Amino acid sequence: MxxxxxxxxxxxxxxxxxxxxxxxxxxxxxxxxAALAPAAPEGRAPDRMRPGAETIGAPSCAAASRQVGSYRTRLGGAPAGSFHSLIPTARVGFMADQAPGPGCRPIIAFVGGGASATLTAIALLRATTWLRLPYHVVLLDEHGRHARGVAYSTGDDRHLLNSPAKGMAALPDQPGHLVEWAVRRGLRCGPETFLPRRAYGDYLAETLAETARWAVPHATVEQRTARVVRARGTGDGVVLHLAGGERLTAAAAVVATGNAPPDPLPGPAGLPGVVADPWHPVSGVARLRPRADVLAVGTGLTMADVALTLTAAAPDVVVHAVSRHGMLAHRHRPPLVTPPGLVDLAHADGPLPLRELTRRVRAAIADYPGDWRHVVDSLRPHVPELWQGLSAAEQRLFLARLARYWESARHRMAPEVADRLAALRAAGRLRLHTGRVSELRAGPSGVRAVLGDGGRLDVGTVVNCTGANPGAAPFVRALLDDGLARPNHLGLGVDTCPRGALVTPSGRVSRRLLALGPVRRGQLYETTAIPEIRAQAEQLAQRIADSVLRGRAIEPTVVP
Ligand SMILES: Cc1cc2nc3c(=O)[nH]c(=O)nc-3n(C[C@H](O)[C@H](O)[C@H](O)COP(=O)(O)OP(=O)(O)OC[C@H]3O[C@@H](n4cnc5c(N)ncnc54)[C@H](O)[C@@H]3O)c2cc1C
Incomplete structure (x- = not known):
C-alpha cells in the first residue's frame, strides 16, 4: 500500500x-x-497536442473530442465528429480520476465467455492499460459460464486438468502464476500437479477480475449472460444481435464460441435417454442419476469424465464405452519434460509430406532411449506449420487414418484419472467395446444401441462423447450463412488470417470480426489446449490494440 x-x-x-x-x-x-500531462482549458489544444505528439491529456471524454477536433481543424483536417472517429488519429489518455463514461468508449465484444475469451481479455488489458486506451470489454456467454466455458465449469473435482499446472498459467511471461495462485488458495499444488478443472476455472475468473481492477478506469470489463444469434458489419464496427432482440454495437467482435456440442448420434432426434451434449448445464451429465447401465459413445477424455461422474453418482450401474478402435487416451508419465527437437523436421524441398513425416516420427520414437511421450510433445510447437504444409488430401488422410492415434497420444490423461479408470475396469464398472453405433432406438431398458456388426446393447442412457464440432456452433453457422466468414476446407471451423481475423468467402480480411480457439481447428489443427489458446490470445490482443483501438492497418485486406 x-x-x-x-x-x-x-x-x-x-x-x-x-x-x-x-x-x-x-x-x-x-x-x-505523457497521458497524464495537465489538461488545457476546454477548446484549446494542450501543449502535448502538437504534430508528432502521440498522447494528450483531457479532463473528460467530451473535452478530448473537442480538443482533438480543434487540433485537426488547425492542421487542415475535418473536425472530428465523434469520439470513436478520433481513436485512429490520436491516442487519447485520461486523468485517472476523470475517466470518460462507458457510453463513449469503443466496445470490444466477445461471443462466448469461456477460457479463450477470458485469456484474450486478460492479454488485451495487459497490453493496453499503460497506454491509457479507453475501451469497454463485453463478454457475452449464453450460459453465464464466464471464464469457465465448457471445460472448466464442471463441479466434479474428479475432473482434472489433462496438463500439469506448470503449463497452464494464464500469463505467458509468468509460467509459475497458476502454481502461486493455487498455493495462495491453500491447494496442494506444484509444477507437475494436475489440478481440478473447477479450480482452474476459478483461477481464470480471478485473474481476469484482478487484471480488470488494474485497468479501471481506462478499460472496463462487463460479463453478460446472453446468446448472440447474428452479427452484421457496419463498416466501422459490428452489430451483434442478441436473443431477445437487443443489439450491441461493437468496434470489434471476437468469435470465441469454443466447443460446440458434438454431431448428433444416429437415431431419431430427441430420443428419451440420449444425452446429446454431456456438458450442457441443464441436460448434461452433471445432474444425471442413472438407474440402469450407461453407454458412452466415444472412448476419449470426455468419456473418462463421464465414466468418473456417473459411476460415482450411481454405484450400481456399469458404463459401457464404445468407439471404432476402443482406444483410451494414454496417461501422462512423470517427470513431465519436453525436450526440444526430437524429430528431424528439416526438408529441402518445401513442406514435409505426410508419409515422410509419419516415417520420421516413428523412427524418432524407435531411436529415442526415453519415453515416447517426449517425442510427441516435442512436435507440439511445430504442429500448425506442419499441418499447413500438408496438402488438403493429406490433411483428410490424416483425419481419417491417423488423428485418433495422435489424439490419444497427445491429449493424455492425468495419472490419477488413468488410475481411477483402471480401477473401474478391474471392478467391471467400465467396459470398453470396439465398434460403430449404427442406430439408437427405444429399447426395453430405455435405449437400444445397434452396432455396425449387428451387435446390440440395451442401456438406460446413452451419452454422446464423440467430441466437439467447432463449426457446428449456431453463431458460426450464422456467420457462414451471412457471408461474414468462410468455412474451412475441411469443414472444421472457419478460415482466419494468421493473427485471427475472419476471412470472408471473397477472401476479404475482416478488421472487425476475429476468432480464436476451437473454431480455428481446420487451419491450425492444435488449437484447443490452453498453451495454444494463450498464444493466440496474445496475438489477437495485439491485433485489437493495433488495428481496432489505434487504427493501424496491419494485414493485407484480401487473401487467396
Ligand atoms: C471437457 C474438456 C476438458 C479440457 N481439459 C483441458 C485441459 O485439461 N487442459 C487444456 O489445456 N485444455 C483442455 N481442454 C481444451 C481447452 O482448454 C478448451 O477447449 C477451452 O476451454 C476452449 O475454450 P473456449 O472459450 O474457446 O470454448 P468453451 O469452453 O467451449 O467456451 C465457449 C463458451 O461460449 C458460449 N457460447 C457459444 N456460442 C455462444 C453464443 N452464440 N452466444 C453466447 N455464448 C456462446 C458457450 O456456451 C461456452 O460457455 C478441455 C476441453 C474440454 C471440452
Whole structure:
C-alpha cells in the first residue's frame, strides 16, 4: 500500500500490476506520463497536442473530442465528429480520476465467455492499460459460464486438468502464476500437479477480475449472460444481435464460441435417454442419476469424465464405452519434460509430406532411449506449420487414418484419472467395446444401441462423447450463412488470417470480426489446449490494440 502511494507520487501513475512484465514498464510509464500531462482549458489544444505528439491529456471524454477536433481543424483536417472517429488519429489518455463514461468508449465484444475469451481479455488489458486506451470489454456467454466455458465449469473435482499446472498459467511471461495462485488458495499444488478443472476455472475468473481492477478506469470489463444469434458489419464496427432482440454495437467482435456440442448420434432426434451434449448445464451429465447401465459413445477424455461422474453418482450401474478402435487416451508419465527437437523436421524441398513425416516420427520414437511421450510433445510447437504444409488430401488422410492415434497420444490423461479408470475396469464398472453405433432406438431398458456388426446393447442412457464440432456452433453457422466468414476446407471451423481475423468467402480480411480457439481447428489443427489458446490470445490482443483501438492497418485486406 505504502509502496503504491510512493510509486504514484514519483511517477504520477498507479503502481504497476505485479502481472505486468517489468521489461515493458519504461515504455508504458513514459506514455502514461505523457497521458497524464495537465489538461488545457476546454477548446484549446494542450501543449502535448502538437504534430508528432502521440498522447494528450483531457479532463473528460467530451473535452478530448473537442480538443482533438480543434487540433485537426488547425492542421487542415475535418473536425472530428465523434469520439470513436478520433481513436485512429490520436491516442487519447485520461486523468485517472476523470475517466470518460462507458457510453463513449469503443466496445470490444466477445461471443462466448469461456477460457479463450477470458485469456484474450486478460492479454488485451495487459497490453493496453499503460497506454491509457479507453475501451469497454463485453463478454457475452449464453450460459453465464464466464471464464469457465465448457471445460472448466464442471463441479466434479474428479475432473482434472489433462496438463500439469506448470503449463497452464494464464500469463505467458509468468509460467509459475497458476502454481502461486493455487498455493495462495491453500491447494496442494506444484509444477507437475494436475489440478481440478473447477479450480482452474476459478483461477481464470480471478485473474481476469484482478487484471480488470488494474485497468479501471481506462478499460472496463462487463460479463453478460446472453446468446448472440447474428452479427452484421457496419463498416466501422459490428452489430451483434442478441436473443431477445437487443443489439450491441461493437468496434470489434471476437468469435470465441469454443466447443460446440458434438454431431448428433444416429437415431431419431430427441430420443428419451440420449444425452446429446454431456456438458450442457441443464441436460448434461452433471445432474444425471442413472438407474440402469450407461453407454458412452466415444472412448476419449470426455468419456473418462463421464465414466468418473456417473459411476460415482450411481454405484450400481456399469458404463459401457464404445468407439471404432476402443482406444483410451494414454496417461501422462512423470517427470513431465519436453525436450526440444526430437524429430528431424528439416526438408529441402518445401513442406514435409505426410508419409515422410509419419516415417520420421516413428523412427524418432524407435531411436529415442526415453519415453515416447517426449517425442510427441516435442512436435507440439511445430504442429500448425506442419499441418499447413500438408496438402488438403493429406490433411483428410490424416483425419481419417491417423488423428485418433495422435489424439490419444497427445491429449493424455492425468495419472490419477488413468488410475481411477483402471480401477473401474478391474471392478467391471467400465467396459470398453470396439465398434460403430449404427442406430439408437427405444429399447426395453430405455435405449437400444445397434452396432455396425449387428451387435446390440440395451442401456438406460446413452451419452454422446464423440467430441466437439467447432463449426457446428449456431453463431458460426450464422456467420457462414451471412457471408461474414468462410468455412474451412475441411469443414472444421472457419478460415482466419494468421493473427485471427475472419476471412470472408471473397477472401476479404475482416478488421472487425476475429476468432480464436476451437473454431480455428481446420487451419491450425492444435488449437484447443490452453498453451495454444494463450498464444493466440496474445496475438489477437495485439491485433485489437493495433488495428481496432489505434487504427493501424496491419494485414493485407484480401487473401487467396
Ligand atoms: C471437457 C474438456 C476438458 C479440457 N481439459 C483441458 C485441459 O485439461 N487442459 C487444456 O489445456 N485444455 C483442455 N481442454 C481444451 C481447452 O482448454 C478448451 O477447449 C477451452 O476451454 C476452449 O475454450 P473456449 O472459450 O474457446 O470454448 P468453451 O469452453 O467451449 O467456451 C465457449 C463458451 O461460449 C458460449 N457460447 C457459444 N456460442 C455462444 C453464443 N452464440 N452466444 C453466447 N455464448 C456462446 C458457450 O456456451 C461456452 O460457455 C478441455 C476441453 C474440454 C471440452
Amino acid at each position: 505504502v509502496n503504491g502511494i510512493l510509486w504514484r507520487l514519483r511517477t504520477g501513475a498507479p503502481r504497476p500490476h505485479p502481472a505486468f512484465p517489468s521489461d515493458r514498464d519504461p515504455l508504458r510509464l513514459r506514455l502514461a506520463g
